[in-house]
Amino acid sequence: MKIAVLPGDGIGPEIVAEAVKVLQVLDLPLELESAPVGGAAFEAAGHPLPDATLALAKASDAILFGAVGDWKYDTLDRPLRPEQAILGLRKHLGLFANFRPAICYEQLVGASSLKPELISGLDILIIRELTGDIYFGQPRGRRTAADGHFPGAEEAFDTMRYSRPEIERIAHVAFQAARKRSKRVTSVDKANVLETFQFWKDVVTEVGREYPDVELDHMYVDNAAMQLVKAPKRFDVVVTGNMFGDILSDEASMLTGSIGMLPSASLNDRNQGLYEPSHGSAPDIAGKGVANPLATILSAAMMLRFSLQQPEAADRIESAVQAVLAQGLRTADIHSEGTTRVGTRAMGDAVVAALSSSKTKATIKG
Numbered sequence: 058m059k060i061a062v063l064p065g066d067g068i069g070p071e072i073v074a075e076a077v078k079v080l081q082v083l084d085l086p087l088e089l090e091s092a093p094v095g096g097a098a099f100e101a102a103g104h105p106l107p108d109a110t111l112a113l114a115k116a117s118d119a120i121l122f123g124a125v126g127d128w129k130y131d132t133l134d135r136p137l138r139p140e141q142a143i144l145g146l147r148k149h150l151g152l153f154a155n156f157r158p159a160i161c162y163e164q165l166v167g168a169s170s171l172k173p174e175l176i177s178g179l180d181i182l183i184i185r186e187l188t189g190d191i192y193f194g195q196p197r198g199r200r201t202a203a204d205g206h207f208p209g210a211e212e213a214f215d216t217m218r219y220s221r222p223e224i225e226r227i228a229h230v231a232f233q234a235a236r237k238r239s240k241r242v243t244s245v246d247k248a249n250v251l252e253t254f255q256f257w258k259d260v261v262t263e264v265g266r267e268y269p270d271v272e273l274d275h276m277y278v279d280n281a282a283m284q285l286v287k288a289p290k291r292f293d294v295v296v297t298g299n300m301f302g303d304i305l306s307d308e309a310s311m312l313t314g315s316i317g318m319l320p321s322a323s324l325n326d327r328n329q330g331l332y333e334p335s336h337g338s339a340p341d342i343a344g345k346g347v348a349n350p351l352a353t354i355l356s357a358a359m360m361l362r363f364s365l366q367q368p369e370a371a372d373r374i375e376s377a378v379q380a381v382l383a384q385g386l387r388t389a390d391i392h393s394e395g396t397t398r399v400g401t402r403a404m405g406d407a408v409v410a411a412l413s414s415s416k417t418k419a420t421i422k423g
């Protein structure tokens with residue numbers, strides 16, 4: 058099982074190091090190989106996604122990704138900016154299905170900006186289409202306007218588009234995921250205004266007929282943004298396009314109070330996947346040893362479950378994370394009175410220790 062390890066920028070290297078530590082104590086035949094990505098790769102090789110990094114990613118069963126980006130690269134030409142690395146990996150590996158769980162950990166209920174009763178027990182799965190929509194739609198660019206409100210003026214444009222197969226495959230992913238959960242799918246669109254999303258709604262409805270056991274409803278994206286803060290527990294699986302999914306998944310993750318805890322997975326049709334924390338590169342705290350490595354560690358668990366077919370190992374990691382939370386260990390982002398504040402490395406060590414003790418127990422029992 059070959060894993061490409063791409064730590065990236067900011068806190069990326071620190072948090073990925075902890076996830077690697079966890080993977081290494083699992084006694085699994087994992088082959089890990091690291092490569093630079095994002096701003097780090099721009100510094101080292103002049104490009105955010107060097108050919109060698111892309112080749113390694115393609116040749117691997119899974120990619121463990123940290124984060125990319127730093128304000129200091131904001132003035133670079135767009136193709137050289139760190140973000141292009143993640144967009145390029147999604148595109149070149151065809152990682153169209155993005156899973157972004159938003160879970161409220163019971164111990165962290167107090168860290169949310171919402172009232173505890175609104176989010177206690179929250180467990181939403183946002184499934185974001187990741188290789189289409191206005192993110193990748195051609196044509197795009199700058200030109201002189203031929204029409205519109207100001208003919209002859211300089212203008213910029215992007216293209217929002219979705220084909221039937223693109224919508225069908227992400228809809229199947231959503232319905233199948235819902236079958237393993239509470240069997241409800243909310244498809245988020247803007248069918249009242251956009252042709253692309255009227256089509257989206259029609260196609261999702263058609264696919265939904267193949268899943269009579271799953272309840273499907275449709276919601277406009279503005280209403281969905283509102284419902285997420287008003288009554289988030291009404292959602293189970295949310296499926297939406299690339300742009301709306303980008304926005305709603307940030308909103309959902311923040312209201313759990315646990316953004317430092319949320320993993321994500323991006324899969325292609327061969328179950329090859331890229332696994333990364335839902336949070337970003339946080340350059341302001343980079344190198345200080347205070348970042349929360351748990352989202353990355355939980356991303357490694359998702360990797361074992363989805364791409365490497367090692368569900369027991371995934372369960373063990375998730376239990377170990379629960380155990381360190383139960384011990385009261387907290388990094389700065391989730392710290393509250395009465396808990397023990399620890400740094401990045403100590404948190405990773407605690408997960409490793411919890412894993413080792415669970416193994417000892419298993420051996421004694423068996």
Ligand code: IPM
Nearest residue numbers: 125126140141143144303306
């Ligand atoms: C995300 C990020 C990316 C996106 C950026 C870094 C290109 O915001 O993964 O949500 O917009 O998809």
Ligand code: MG
Nearest residue numbers: 302303304307
């Ligand atoms: Mg985003």
